[in-house]
Amino acid sequence: xxxxxxxxxxxxxxxxxxxxxxxxxxxxxxxxxxxxxxxxxxxxxxxxxxxxxxxxxxxxxxxxxxxxxxxxxxxxxxxxxxxxxxxxxxxxxxxxxxxxxxxxxxxx
Numbered sequence: 001x002x003x004x005x006x007x008x009x010x011x012x013x014x015x016x017x018x019x020x021x022x023x024x025x026x027x028x029x030x031x032x033x034x035x036x037x038x039x040x041x042x043x044x045x046x047x048x049x050x051x052x053x054x055x056x057x058x059x060x061x062x063x064x065x066x067x068x069x070x071x072x073x074x075x076x077x078x079x080x081x082x083x084x085x086x087x088x089x090x091x092x093x094x095x096x097x098x099x100x101x102x103x104x105x106x107x108x
Contacts, residue, residue: 002029005059007052009044017044019052028056028108030066033075045078053082057108064108067093070100079104 002022009017016039020031030052035045053064067090068075084104093101 003059005052005056007048007055009048011039017048019048021052021056023056023059023061026060026062028053028061028064030064033066040074046081049078049082053108061108063105065103065105067101067103069094070102076102082106 002024005021005023005028007019007021008015015036017033017035019033022029022031030049033045033049035048053061056064064084065087066079066084068079070089083106085106086102087105088103090101090103092098
């Protein structure tokens with residue numbers, strides 16, 4: 001059974017970022033990572049994801065995986081800067097525009 005590890009960053013009582021992650025059979029599956037537009041491009045997403053993955057590793061995860069929309073260059077840059085590599089593709093996953101989901105993964 002998956003174990004949810006949902007985390008939130010608050011700044012002055014407001015949600016600045018959140019991450020939803022499942023621990024499944026030793027893998028940390030990042031379901032969602034979002035940073036409020038007012039806090040984007042300041043390194044918050046990268047720092048936050050590093051912390052969440054560290055917590056997942058401490059909880060026993062040895063791998064991390066996620067899906068990202070093909071063409072989401074900011075997210076792809078972030079994930080690649082943290083060592084995530086392309087492992088697969090889900091054609092036409094995001095509807096209605098029919099964009100592919102890119103499957104990324106890395107060891108922890």
